[in-house]
Amino acid sequence: MTTSFLPGTTTPPLLEETVGALLARRAAEDPERLALVGTRHGDGEPVRLTRAELLAEARCVATALAGLAAPGEPVALWAPNVVEWPVIEYGAALAGVVLVALNPVLRRPELEYALGHCRATVLLHADASRGYDMGAVAREVADAAGLTRVSLAETSRWRAEAPDDAVVAAEPTDPSAPVMLQYTSGTTGNPKGVLLRHRSLVNVAHLTMEAARAPSGAVCVNPLPMFHTASCVIGTLGPLVVGGTEVLVEQFEPNSVLDLLRREEASVLFYVPAVLGALLEAQRASDSPAPTLQVAMGGAATVSPTMIQAAEDVFGASVINLFGQTELAPVLTATRPDDAHADQLETVGRPLPHVDVKIVDPASGEVVPLGEPGEICARGYQQMIGYLHDDAATAATVDADGFVHTGDLGALDERGYLRLTGRLKELIIRKGENIAPPEIENCLDAHAAVAAVAVVGLPDEQAGEIVAAVVRLRGEPSAGLRDELVAHCRERLSPHKIPACWFVVDEFPMTPTQKVQKFRLAEAAGRGELRELV
Template identity: 35%
Template sequence: MTATQAPCTTQPSTQPSTQPSTQPSTWPPGLPRSLSYPDVPVGSVLRAAVRRWGDRTAFVHHDVELSFTELGRRAHAVAAGLAAHGIGRGDVVAVHLPNCLQYPAVYYGVLLAGATFSPTNPLLPPAALAHQLADAGARALVTWEPVLPAVRVALPATGVQTVVVTGPQQIADPGAPVELADMPDAVSLADLLAADPTDAHRDADVDPAEDLAHLAYTGGTTGVSKGVELPHRAVVTNVLQAACFSSGSVPALDDAGDVTLDQVGSAAEHPTRLGTATLINLTPWFHAMGVIGYLNGQVMAGATVVVHDRFDPAHYLADAVRYRVTSIGGAPPVFVALLQVPGIAEADLSTVRGFASGAAPLPVPLIERMRALAPGAVIAEGYGLTEVTMQATGNPPHTSGLRKPGTVGVPLPDTEVSIRPLGGGDPLPAGERGEVCIRGPQLMRGYARRPEATAEAIDPDGWFHTGDVGVLDADGYLAIVDRTKDMLLYKGYNVFPRELEELLFGTAGVAAAAVVGRPDPEAGELPVAYVVRRADDAGAALTAETVMAAVNRQLAPYQRLRDVVFVDALPVSPAGKVLKRELSARERAAATGRTATTS
């Protein structure tokens, strides 16, 4: 560091932005850099929304609508039903469901009962399910009828005492029977919904600072999942940070003392007003971005959410037009697939005012294609992790905001981002790459029953070390370069796959791409690209040679691709992250086979 370079750490100011909205700005006009977060449990979000939004449609699934009023009734009934089974403050309830109309009532019902919500992927195989339930100490499980065979295998290795079952038939008819064969102690969700929904404030004794709202498990894309402890205060804080930043609002309390929003930003800067948004959600609610951004955040803002339980790009586009959505959100693979739907260029997307992306950085060429699809729409990319509840940064979402392609924006209110050397040390100056470190009130308490892992991740000064490689520019915008675990080592040189992937996305005919290392006894790792062709003439014309020629001429010799493998699709997690570990495993297996053949 030279004498003229200051360490690069962005931190909040207590002063509101004074930049005029007529000029590109890095911060929503009128929004304070620091917010006041009410000391309330997560159930407060629902109570305020029910009073404020009433009969407005909160969720739609398979053309079945659920109003805010009815959502409140069902959630409180679930809370009462759980209480009748002895579930209360401090008990962990695993919610083992896909996105469905029942999910929001179950989620809020668990929290209103004073219990802890532990989201669980319904596609987990029995062994992984048993491990997570046991690790979480789950006392109850709310599960999906079609996956009961896996549940039956997993349960004996867990401490689960109460099993609640729902199924597709209860979307349209909450009282429809479900199959409980071979599980005589299980109950239908219909039984819980029949309980007295009178709001007895069962969460009144919850301590927002100490009691866990979520025990959420990391995605496990690079290793074994760990339980992330998120108190009510962290969840409410991050919901407010994200909602206030995106809508130009500040936290407020209603007449009953429950938390809501006061939209202070102008209609010119934030044309989507509270209580008017409509969007489609297919981000899993068992994922951080889903449950914070696409469940709590939308309930708080009075949005109507159209639920899709699986991704069908043509169906998604048809519903976007049919429901006249105001925004389109998801992970980068969602946008890649949507842009290949025949006729999308002619679809009426005139109501779309914004795109919201998370889970992984958007390649710049993909941003340009999205911008051409809906001119004038704001493309707001964000960044976060389960360990910071959900979101840490975002590109300014207001109309006059300065959005820098290739970055994931600036820190949210009260959030600090610092770039540190990969081996540890003092903050680096602007423009230098290093490990992204985050500090803020949305940070997890720690990893459940893993004090050593917690101490390794959170330093004594409260900085969470993410394992992501990033750069902060002079304006405080963060760019994610790669993950430290994805970085390749070629003949002693660090090769960051994300840089190569940006160039691949900019190559005509490439729909999606991921770069991993191929083990090599002399070089260490050879950069290899897995490529999905676009469904057009340019895609059909691609060869490994033409792709490597297009990319490698823009790279230093040590960065160049050594091979291209064409695949029909990249493996992705439910949250939309490319599972590079699967591609790396494929390369390791192939390398082992080559070694055996030549030995």
């Protein structure tokens, strides 16, 4: 391999089954095995379902949905992490409708946009989440749009008393059919609807769990938001694939999740960096013993080597760093437990099987030489069908050879390991030199005073752009901290990469999938709204 093109491996074989067929197969194999643990909508009562019970519940949901929407039609679900969410996910798959996963924090204009864009005729919704009156907003939106609105409190409307044999007989069998619509979180403009297949969801879950060496029968704690693929694919279908249990967390609170990990004797944790960082900080402040994990797997943003090492030390876990995006359902690469330690800390591993990867020059589209950075592109079973009702955006993202252009920058080595170097839109160009923020962020993340950091470019008349660091500290800034951080960077980075501006925030503006909205930080800095570190 002399160019950055890596063809996909062909083993193990792909699973050719639908989401519903996966559940049915697992239920037939071991019906009494615990499959799902969660809390119920409305009263928060704990629910524990075996595989047989989960399949029966899902078929009752499919029966009710078959009376509300025709196969292939979009059915929107607007709810937090209640146990009804995965039950409805399976039920929608068995009914052959397309489940539209919506963020429970959406405000009315955002909800109106999503429902109008996907042309849903049915909205299933929670009544409240974290003090937000979702029921009132749903009523207003549904009345204005003429939608069929069903509250999760109206159980008999979205769940039949018993499965209908005709609906069960008509369960989808085509893995290439659409099953879910996910809206990209986005940082600018309206979100795009990403349409995904059964085959993509089932196999990404299957091959990701295999790459992570998740143990058979694993109890898996899932604190990630269900409206995103990391949770409803990896965190939900993943435990089913390995014959284990999904423990769904309704509302993330670090100490409660630590207790849950101990109580359920969990062996797998799904994370994003914000979750893992909060758990590490809570455990450090706790007198209770740390829960012991076999695997912690996640991604969604840059996971610093410092955080990976800390999780290994504190929880004893093999920390799996995943990379991908919603358009890839959502995993492209993963580190493996038997990777060299340097690869686990400094790369996002190798591609999952059956996916081709290339690195291209963003300007020319040509494949770059091996080891050179460029835009990461992927082609395989997991890629989206397309952006719903947006052929132009699909054509701009998927090239003539069928590769999805991710907008992320990275470099492949001769072994097939991928190292991320930044986001195409987040490169800082200082005096003609390209500077990738992740390198600087990883450097600063290793400093004891820094809890989290985001590096952005700010306009400058002479340099074009200058480097600015926005930090969240572990405590109040000590005297001389700025000079200390500059010295820390100077020992580890080239001079042109050392931040020229330093700011302190209490919290970062985040997307729904816990990515820092760097454009908002840059805008706030430009308006003089950020507190400078002096």
